[in-house]
Amino acid sequence: MNGCTYNRTMTPLDFVVSLALISVAAGVLGSLIGLGGGVVIVPVLTLLYRVDIRLAIGASIVSVIATSSGAAAAYVRERMTNLRAGMFLEIATTTGAVSGAYLTTILPTRFLFVFFGIVLGYSSFATFRRRHADAPLTVSKDRIANYFNLHGSYYDQAEQREIPYKVVGTTPGLGLMYVAGLVSALLGIGSGALKVPAMDSAMHLPMKVSSATSNFMIGVTAAASAGVYFIRGQIDPIIAAPVAAGVLVGATFGARVLGRVTSKTVRLVFVVVLVVISLEMLQKGIFP
Amino acid sequence: MTEMHKATSVAQDSGSDEPDPALASLGGSGRRRQLSPEEAMRMAEKVRKVELAISLVLRIGVVMSVLVIATGLALMFAHHSAYVPLRGSFSYKELTSKATPFPHSFASLGHAISQGKGQGIVVLGVLILILTPVLRVAVSVLAFVYEKDPPMAIVTLYVLAVLVGSFFLAGV
Numbered sequence: 001m002n003g004c005t006y007n008r009t010m011t012p013l014d015f016v017v018s019l020a021l022i023s024v025a026a027g028v029l030g031s032l033i034g035l036g037g038g039v040v041i042v043p044v045l046t047l048l049y050r051v052d053i054r055l056a057i058g059a060s061i062v063s064v065i066a067t068s069s070g071a072a073a074a075y076v077r078e079r080m081t082n083l084r085a086g087m088f089l090e091i092a093t094t095t096g097a098v099s100g101a102y103l104t105t106i107l108p109t110r111f112l113f114v115f116f117g118i119v120l121g122y123s124s125f126a127t128f129r130r131r132h133a134d135a136p137l138t139v140s141k142d143r144i145a146n147y148f149n150l151h152g153s154y155y156d157q158a159e160q161r162e163i164p165y166k167v168v169g170t171t172p173g174l175g176l177m178y179v180a181g182l183v184s185a186l187l188g189i190g191s192g193a194l195k196v197p198a199m200d201s202a203m204h205l206p207m208k209v210s211s212a213t214s215n216f217m218i219g220v221t222a223a224a225s226a227g228v229y230f231i232r233g234q235i236d237p238i239i240a241a242p243v244a245a246g247v248l249v250g251a252t253f254g255a256r257v258l259g260r261v262t263s264k265t266v267r268l269v270f271v272v273v274l275v276v277i278s279l280e281m282l283q284k285g286i287f288p
Numbered sequence: 289m290t291e292m293h294k295a296t297s298v299a300q301d302s303g304s305d306e307p308d309p310a311l312a313s314l315g316g317s318g319r320r321r322q323l324s325p326e327e328a329m330r331m332a333e334k335v336r337k338v339e340l341a342i343s344l345v346l347r348i349g350v351v352m353s354v355l356v357i358a359t360g361l362a363l364m365f366a367h368h369s370a371y372v373p374l375r376g377s378f379s380y381k382e383l384t385s386k387a388t389p390f391p392h393s394f395a396s397l398g399h400a401i402s403q404g405k406g407q408g409i410v411v412l413g414v415l416i417l418i419l420t421p422v423l424r425v426a427v428s429v430l431a432f433v434y435e436k437d438p439p440m441a442i443v444t445l446y447v448l449a450v451l452v453g454s455f456f457l458a459g460v
Contacts, residue, residue, distance in 0.1 A: 012371035015380035016361065051384045062414055066350075069420045073346035076339050083339065087428055087444050094450040098457070148317045148439060219421035224451055226418045227458035233392035237410035238383040241361045244417055248354055 012238060015049070020242035026063060027250020031071035032258055033270040034214030035192035036064030036222065037247055039277050051239065058234030061222050063247045064184075064191055068219025070251030071212075078155075078259060080212040082205060085150040085167060090220050092174045093195070096181025097224035103186060113285030116183055117278050123197035124274035130201060131267055136165030137204050144170040154209055157259040165209070169202040176202060184218075185225045191218045193277050196270060207263040211270070316437035331435075338431040345427050349420030353413045360409030367406060422451050 022044055023037070030037030038060035045056035075081045140146060145167040153164040176198035184191030192214045199210035229235055258266065323331060365371050371378065382388065390407050391397040397415075400408025425448045432441035 009379045010381075011378055012368075012380045012383055013365065015384075049384070050381070052386055054386075055384060062417065065417055065421060069346045069350050069417070069424075072424075073343050073350060076346070077343040079339065083342070083428075084440060087425075087440065087447065090425075090447045091443060094447050094454070098450055098454050101454070101457075148443070220425060220447065220451065223418055223421040224454045227455040230392055230415070230418070231458050233390070235392065235411065235414055236384060236388060237360065237390050237407045237414070238364070238380070240414050241357050241364075241410045244357055244414060245354055245361075248350055 016238065016242045019044075019049070019239070020246035023063065023243045023246025024250035024253075027067055027070065027247035027252075028254035028257070029250075029269075029273070030063070030067040030192075030247070031215060031251040031254030032211070032261075033192075033266060033273060034196045034211035034218070035067075035270075035273065036060065036218050037067045037250075038063055038191070039193075039273060039280075041243060041247075043280065045239065054232075054234050055236045055239060058229045058236065059239045059243045061226050061229050062235065062240045063243050064222040065219045065226065066244045066247040067251045068215055068217075068222070070248040071255040072216045072219065074252070074255035075212040075215060075258070080154050080208060080259065081216045082150070082152040082154075082167075082209050082213045083216070084148060085152065085199070085203075085205065086213045086216045088148055088150055088170075089173060089177045089195075089199075090217055092177035093181035093217060093221040094224045096178040096183075097185045097221050098181075100182040100185025101225055101228050103182070107186065109187070110285045110288060112183075112186060113281045113288075115285075116187065117280075117282035117285060120193055120274055120278035120281065123194070123201070124271050124278060126201050127197050127267060127274065128271045131264055134207065134263055134267075136163060136206050137168060138164075138166060140166035140168050142168045142170055152205075152209065154206070156208070156263075158262045163206060165204070165206055168204050173198050173203040181221050181224070184221055187281075191221050193274055197274075200267075207267050207270075208258060211258065211266055316435055317439035334435055338435065341431065342424060342427060345424050346420060349416060349423060353417040353420065356413030356416060357410050358413075360406045360411075360413055362406070363404065363409055364406030422448070425451060 023041065026037035026040035026044075029035075029040065038057075041063045042053075042056045042060050045051040045059060046053055051059075072081060076083065140151065145151065150167045150170065151165065152167075153162055155161070156163050176194055180191060180194035180198065183194060195214040195217060196210050199205040199213060200207055205213065391400045391411050397408055397411055401412060425444060429441055429444045429448055432438075432444055
């Protein structure tokens with residue numbers, strides 16, 4: 001509390017410039033591992049700048065859409081995104097996001113934070129365990145995946161070859177995506193945190209494709225709840241402006257990195273960030 | 289240009305004995321047979337065009353929103369001399385508290401923009417950003433119609449309906 005008196009006043013210009021720089025970093029990280037950058041933005045705004053949590057969540061939604069659109073523009077062009085699988089799974093995420101917006105008042109938030117803290121803790125472990133078994137599938141008996149032809153192929157710059165892959169587990173995938181949409185609407189964070197493990201572990205998409213496809217999808221999930229945030233007055237222009245601009249710049253840079261690094265690196269960075277999010281959620285549930 | 293060339297040259301190579309991995313998975317929903325090399329090449333071109341169109345939509349949305357947001361931010365600082373100094377007594381907290389007024393409905397947004405307020409312009413840029421994924425989904429519906437893939441077009445149309453519905457449910 002006393003700390004404030006030692007510091008000189010931070011003017012709006014200081015605020016905008018410093019927040020824009022932090023947002024660039026959030027954009028690079030978010031675009032690389034398929035998360036929205038809310039992991040960085042929400043704690044920075046609440047803990048460092050002491051901004052109200054409601055405004056911080058509004059800024060987080062803006063950062064998710066910025067990461068998604070900024071990075072997806074490049075990933076789609078480079079054929080890293082699985083467009084068909086992404087759009088198919090958006091059925092579940094958007095439905096989840098809309099139902100989540102109406103469950104906010106019914107469900108106890110603290111319990112949800114603890115529950116998803118544990119879920120994400122487990123999925124970080126599951127994602128880590130798959131670090132050696134990364135070979136893509138060559139056959140699929142999944143009827144939904146075969147009917148909609150959700151299988152794909154991408155060019156891996158790090159391995160310098162075309163990697164075809166088959167998709168399985170669309171039913172558990174859809175279920176997890178519904179939950180992912182629900183969580184992002186209820187808690188304001190974690191939109192990509194469940195999508196990447198759903199595609200990587202349940203549906204066996206290659207790690208880089210999971211990240212790029214999650215990136216592609218999170219913008220749509222976030223847009224489904226953005227209208228509510230706008231009307232509730234959670235999108236403050238002086239916060240949203242540096243976040244949007246910084247994240248867009250960062251995501252454009254980050255999108256150049258994903259092709260070059262190995263799947264294993266992407267996986268390990270993702271696991272570390274997932275552990276952080278899971279701890280963040282547990283903390284919010286246990287010591288709010 | 290070069291990428292388009294890559295995609296089509298990949299398609300032409302597939303005439304040889306080894307089927308190209310990039311083409312093995314091409315095709316729409318419900319297809320039961322292998323595509324002939326010519327069909328596969330035409331499909332590859334269509335898929336490529338769709339990818340480039342979606343990428344372009346995202347890029348235009350992103351560039352437009354950044355330009356509008358930057359203009360709005362510049363206006364905010366131009367109109368309020370107290371915001372500008374690096375050392376001053378005016379704290380950013382006055383702009384980020386619960387009581388800070390800013391537009392959060394279309395009526396107040398229109399009012400702020402017509403008065404040339406920076407805040408209004410920034411919010412307009414953020415709305416362009418929010419609408420970019422929605423526009424991307426709308427373009428995807430057309431793309432699947434173009435690829436002659438009705439099941440995927442219906443899937444995407446459902447997503448678009450939920451998105452548009454969510455804005456109405458929010459009372460925008």
